[in-house]
Amino acid sequence: MKIGILGSGRMGGNLGTLFAQLGHAVTFSYSRSTLRLDELARNAGANARAATPREAVTDADLVLLAVHWTQVEHVLGQAGSLAGKIVMSCCNPLNAEDTELVIGHTTSGAETLAARLPGAHIVAAFQATPSEVMFDVFAARDRALRPSLIFCGDDAGSKAIAADLINAVGFDPVDAGALRIARFIEPFGMLSGVLAYDTDQGPEWAYRFGRLDRLFG
Amino acid sequence: MKIGILGSGRMGGNLGTLFAQLGHAVTFSYSRSTLRLDELARNAGANARAATPREAVTDADLVLLAVHWTQVEHVLGQAGSLAGKIVMSCCNPLNAEDTELVIGHTTSGAETLAARLPGAHIVAAFQATPSEVMFDVFAARDRALRPSLIFCGDDAGSKAIAADLINAVGFDPVDAGALRIARFIEPFGMLSGVLAYDTDQGPEWAYRFGRLDRLFG
Numbered sequence: 001m002k003i004g005i006l007g008s009g010r011m012g013g014n015l016g017t018l019f020a021q022l023g024h025a026v027t028f029s030y031s032r033s034t035l036r037l038d039e040l041a042r043n044a045g046a047n048a049r050a051a052t053p054r055e056a057v058t059d060a061d062l063v064l065l066a067v068h069w070t071q072v073e074h075v076l077g078q079a080g081s082l083a084g085k086i087v088m089s090c091c092n093p094l095n096a097e098d099t100e101l102v103i104g105h106t107t108s109g110a111e112t113l114a115a116r117l118p119g120a121h122i123v124a125a126f127q128a129t130p131s132e133v134m135f136d137v138f139a140a141r142d143r144a145l146r147p148s149l150i151f152c153g154d155d156a157g158s159k160a161i162a163a164d165l166i167n168a169v170g171f172d173p174v175d176a177g178a179l180r181i182a183r184f185i186e187p188f189g190m191l192s193g194v195l196a197y198d199t200d201q202g203p204e205w206a207y208r209f210g211r212l213d214r215l216f217g
Numbered sequence: 218m219k220i221g222i223l224g225s226g227r228m229g230g231n232l233g234t235l236f237a238q239l240g241h242a243v244t245f246s247y248s249r250s251t252l253r254l255d256e257l258a259r260n261a262g263a264n265a266r267a268a269t270p271r272e273a274v275t276d277a278d279l280v281l282l283a284v285h286w287t288q289v290e291h292v293l294g295q296a297g298s299l300a301g302k303i304v305m306s307c308c309n310p311l312n313a314e315d316t317e318l319v320i321g322h323t324t325s326g327a328e329t330l331a332a333r334l335p336g337a338h339i340v341a342a343f344q345a346t347p348s349e350v351m352f353d354v355f356a357a358r359d360r361a362l363r364p365s366l367i368f369c370g371d372d373a374g375s376k377a378i379a380a381d382l383i384n385a386v387g388f389d390p391v392d393a394g395a396l397r398i399a400r401f402i403e404p405f406g407m408l409s410g411v412l413a414y415d416t417d418q419g420p421e422w423a424y425r426f427g428r429l430d431r432l433f434g
Binding site: 101103104105133136137140143145147150174176177181183184185186187188190191194195198201202204205206207208209210211212213215216 | 318320321322323350353354357360362364367391393394398400401402403404405407408411412415418419421422423424425426427428429430432433
């Protein structure tokens with residue numbers, strides 16, 4: 001699959017690196033530093049390259065949107081149309097200080113994005129899992145017990161492809177239903193942030209969901 | 218401990234029964250049916266009784282508030298003052314159809330409750346765990362891996378007592394911090410409801426949170 005990364009910070013960088021290691025053709029774009037973008041692509045191996053947002057999305061089957069909420073308009077302006085693309089968004093609609101959701105309750109970042117991107121198939125995923133845990137989860141992907149990864153969206157085919165990627169990087173995908181469920185997932189993302197970052201235990205936090213009889217295998 | 222139950226439906230009934238079995242003096246109150254209230258108390262054993270909301274709270278060290286959000290004003294009107302009490306609230310601020318939160322984003326049910334009950338020590342807990350899983354979790358409480366139970370509140374002493382109860386009924390308590398974090402926990406409660414009730418796998422749903430290296434023991 002051809003995967004374009006819009007936003008090559010920690011989350012976009014880590015997930016894009018894993019996607020490249022899994023054999024997908026990954027194009028990293030949109031980093032504060034061109035040097036860091038090039039280094040990221042080099043470290044991710046032969047399947048990865050660095051380019052502009054527009055180049056990252058042109059031939060992409062799937063676009064990973066992984067910028068801070070305050071940067072969404074800027075990167076989308078550079079990327080051009082995403083109509084017909086699967087857009088897997090990790091974005092939580094955070095304020096600049098990362099302390100509050102700027103929208104919620106009666107809508108969500110994911111729904112706002114869907115309205116902003118007509119024709120794109122939005123899948124909300126990776127809202128509630130710190131980027132810092134990704135490589136460890138991937139390394140442990142063959143264990144019997146895996147962390148869960150909640151996602152939602154309105155297009156079944158796009159969700160199936162997203163679920164395959166979620167599974168490939170080491171999580172058990174958990175389909176929460178329609179895109180509007182992002183209204184609940186994004187606050188859960190905030191809760192995960194509190195639990196991951198507001199303690200001294202380190203950010204390698206994860207969660208597992210399930211029926212009690214299968215929660216632990 | 219003397220525990221008063223305001224709202225003896227499934228959640229109040231199940232938790233109150235477990236508290237009574239653990240040796241606490243439990244007073245059930247506020248059920249749609251007096252017959253069912255009496256039966257609940259009888260089935261919960263020698264430590265349990267049925268009474269009015271006012272009687273349930275009079276001598277209580279801790280009050281469990283477990284009514285539907287639409288009934289909160291009604292039961293609080295019957296209960297009288299809760300000043301000085303620990304009030305462990307399971308309430309999610311749901312509409313009558315259980316489909317939406319009626320408040321959120323910039324406040325929460327738990328914060329609203331704290332404003333409504335000056336002098337009470339509110340601990341928000343059991344928002345995101347179906348009542349149907351309680352007895353099975355209790356039965357498995359000696360296993361190495363337990364489900365988590367997220368809670369929050371502003372009074373450290375009250376939270377410590379709530380955490381002991383959460384632990385005693387078989388969950389690993391997870392302190393999310395101040396009461397305002399209920400803004401994130403209540404939507405997570407909605408998410409848990411979607412995952413527990415909107416599938417055909419049964420409502421015995423639970424979750425576990427933690428650092429990856431200890432998530433599975």
